[in-house]
Amino acid sequence: MAPLDNAKPVATPDEEGTAAPAAGRFLKAIYVYEVPVRIWHWVNALAIVVLSVTGYLIANPLPTMPGEASANFLMGYIRFVHFAAAYIFAIGFIGRLYWALVGNHHAKQLFRFPFWDRHWWGELFLEARWYLFLERKPKLYVGHNPLAQFSMFWAIAVGSVFMIVTGFALYSEGAGQGSWQDKLFGWVIPLFGQSMDVHTWHHLGMWAILLFVIVHVYAAVREDIMSRQSIISTMISGVRTFKDAEAPADEGHERPVKKAARAG
Amino acid sequence: MATLETFYEVMRRQGITRRSFLKYCSLTAAALGLGPELVPQIVHAMETKPRTPVLWLHGLECTCCSESFIRSAHPLVKDVVLSMISLDYDDTLMASAGHHAEAILDEVMEKYKGNYILAVEGNPPLNQDGMSCIIGGKPFTDQLRKVAKDAKAIISWGSCASFGCVQAARPNPTRATPVHEVITDKPIIKVPGCPPIAEVMTGVITYMLTFDRIPELDRQGRPKMFYSQRIHDKCYRRPHFDAGQFVESFDDEGARKGYCLYKVGCKGPTTYNACSTVRWNEGTSFPIQSGHGCIGCSEDGFWDKGSWYARQSDILQFGIEANADQIGTTAAIGVGSIIAAHAAVSALKRAQHKGDV
Numbered sequence: 001m002a003p004l005d006n007a008k009p010v011a012t013p014d015e016e017g018t019a020a021p022a023a024g025r026f027l028k029a030i031y032v033y034e035v036p037v038r039i040w041h042w043v044n045a046l047a048i049v050v051l052s053v054t055g056y057l058i059a060n061p062l063p064t065m066p067g068e069a070s071a072n073f074l075m076g077y078i079r080f081v082h083f084a085a086a087y088i089f090a091i092g093f094i095g096r097l098y099w100a101l102v103g104n105h106h107a108k109q110l111f112r113f114p115f116w117d118r119h120w121w122g123e124l125f126l127e128a129r130w131y132l133f134l135e136r137k138p139k140l141y142v143g144h145n146p147l148a149q150f151s152m153f154w155a156i157a158v159g160s161v162f163m164i165v166t167g168f169a170l171y172s173e174g175a176g177q178g179s180w181q182d183k184l185f186g187w188v189i190p191l192f193g194q195s196m197d198v199h200t201w202h203h204l205g206m207w208a209i210l211l212f213v214i215v216h217v218y219a220a221v222r223e224d225i226m227s228r229q230s231i232i233s234t235m236i237s238g239v240r241t242f243k244d245a246e247a248p249a250d251e252g253h254e255r256p257v258k259k260a261a262r263a264g
Numbered sequence: 265m266a267t268l269e270t271f272y273e274v275m276r277r278q279g280i281t282r283r284s285f286l287k288y289c290s291l292t293a294a295a296l297g298l299g300p301e302l303v304p305q306i307v308h309a310m311e312t313k314p315r316t317p318v319l320w321l322h323g324l325e326c327t328c329c330s331e332s333f334i335r336s337a338h339p340l341v342k343d344v345v346l347s348m349i350s351l352d353y354d355d356t357l358m359a360s361a362g363h364h365a366e367a368i369l370d371e372v373m374e375k376y377k378g379n380y381i382l383a384v385e386g387n388p389p390l391n392q393d394g395m396s397c398i399i400g401g402k403p404f405t406d407q408l409r410k411v412a413k414d415a416k417a418i419i420s421w422g423s424c425a426s427f428g429c430v431q432a433a434r435p436n437p438t439r440a441t442p443v444h445e446v447i448t449d450k451p452i453i454k455v456p457g458c459p460p461i462a463e464v465m466t467g468v469i470t471y472m473l474t475f476d477r478i479p480e481l482d483r484q485g486r487p488k489m490f491y492s493q494r495i496h497d498k499c500y501r502r503p504h505f506d507a508g509q510f511v512e513s514f515d516d517e518g519a520r521k522g523y524c525l526y527k528v529g530c531k532g533p534t535t536y537n538a539c540s541t542v543r544w545n546e547g548t549s550f551p552i553q554s555g556h557g558c559i560g561c562s563e564d565g566f567w568d569k570g571s572w573y574a575r576q577s578d579i580l581q582f583g584i585e586a587n588a589d590q591i592g593t594t595a596a597i598g599v600g601s602i603i604a605a606h607a608a609v610s611a612l613k614r615a616q617h618k619g620d621v
Contacts, residue, residue, distance in 0.1 A: 059575060059588075064510050064518055064523065069507040072508055076506040133609060136617070176497075187483060189483075190483050194563045194564040195535075196563065200576070203592065207589075207591065207592025214596065214599055226610060
């Protein structure tokens with residue numbers, strides 16, 4: 001088992017959940033995701049879909065349009081939609097970053113990677129074992145579980161920055177030398193070698209984010225069915241509800257009992 | 265090459281009238297994209313400045329840069345070589361050979377210490393002690409280092425000198441290395457292209473001699489006046505790109521109609537050069553105009569960014585060539601199947617433990 005040295009975990013779920021139901025019932029709905037976080041989540045999701053589809057079509061254009069060039073502007077529209085969605089994606093990300101500073105502590109989780117926290121790594125492996133069917137029960141979390149936090153940090157927090165930086169660098173090639181995009185992001189192109197390399201990496205970035213999306217959607221649906229807390233509805237209403245009576249692992253201060261056991 | 269005459273003196277000696285000389289100055293100003301108010305400045309410079317000695321070295325190269333250079337029309341290469349610069353050493357163009365030729369090199373280096381321009385065509389191979397390129401019995405690397413030591417500035421002619429080009433393509437057995445990675449203490453002007461456009465070459469030289477300074481360079485050390493835009497930005501087929509009209513395969517209807525070559529691998533959108541504006545052979549044509557996509561010859565490492573006939577470049581690190589979308593699709597299918605299997609096991613487990621939780 002993972003070394004959870006700093007505490008007797010609330011849930012050694014196997015025994016306690018069923019053995020002592022009366023000891024500490026945790027029947028609570030907790031407000032987790034504030035309005036800006038939820039709006040950002042769905043706007044960002046839509047932006048990712050639009051960016052991926054248009055981005056793919058920019059690299060692999062649709063079949064040739066018939067008629068005169070003056071009567072068509074298909075590639076132009078596709079690129080316009082890509083750039084417009086990219087601005088929404090980038091501005092949304094900055095807004096989300098701001099909300100991480102002023103929002104509740106769940107809003108900060110996306111940007112945190114507690115590398116030095118042994119306890120966190122322990123819970124991450126525990127969660128991984130649950131996904132590998134090696135644990136009978138996962139822990140309860142009000143926010144994200146460590147494994148989710150890990151993948152979100154790398155795919156969304158780091159991934160978005162990567163896509164925004166490489167994307168604006170490519171955009172600066174069209175905007176021209178001296179444009180603000182060029183001044184801010186133009187250095188990226190020689191860093192990668194040349195423009196073609198930045199294109200290739202921008203593509204790989206898209207696929208990395210898409211892989212995350214696939215796993216994210218699957219995990220959310222599965223968790224909603226199989227785990228012990230609400231998932232999908234939480235990102236709509238903002239409220240996390242729990243299906244059984246145990247205390248979540250990441251809400252020590254809100255736990256009515258077992259405070260003494262946690263101390264240390 | 266006893267005393268260095270001024271440009272003007274040389275031109276007059278060659279029987280060029282002052283009227284023609286002034287016309288030449290205006291043409292040069294126009295070619296460099298300068299306003300008419302700068303013409304007197306060019307006239308003054310050419311009347312008073314002694315010609316700058318240029319030493320042109322050849323490393324690992326194919327001489328395509330020289331071939332391009334001697335076809336310059338505006339200004340005529342004759343004017344550049346015979347009137348504007350004092351091309352004191354260029355083993356391909358010079359009349360003398362052997363020890364006589366090599367002696368000139370030493371003479372110029374001594375006499376014009378810190379005042380000559382070094383033009384390098386090709387690059388030095390560093391492996392095997394530089395034995396892959398021997399000039400006058402010695403490795404080219406040594407010659408380059410020696411001549412570069414007292415040069416005022418260095419011009420890297422072509423993609424070989426600027427980025428490495430074909431001899432530096434994977435796996436690069438001779439370790440051919442671009443000039444700026446060997447000589448790090450001199451201003452270096454990169455004029456990439458395989459070869460560079462003739463007028464770009466003479467334009468860069470003219471600018472440097474006229475104004476006695478290095479042209480404004482971009483982040484990668486290329487003169488902005490010729491390399492600040494992509495082929496794509498000024499391509500005459502660009503409207504077909506925006507319209508979504510592409511050549512799907514060579515010789516199809518789209519190819520006959522002159523549609524955009526993006527889908528058959530044109531590298532115009534990622535290549536910085538002046539081909540679509542200056543064009544080649546006195547402005548006659550350029551690759552895209554002749555129906556073939558740009559191969560991106562003036563970009564860093566272009567030999568390894570194949571295929572020249574596909575939009576996305578191969579990622580060689582994957583061994584068997586694959587592009588980003590192929591890798592992405594494969595990964596997505598892989599993750600998709602893992603998820604399907606995981607979902608199946610999850611459902612089974614749930615059925616097993618129904619009512620436990």
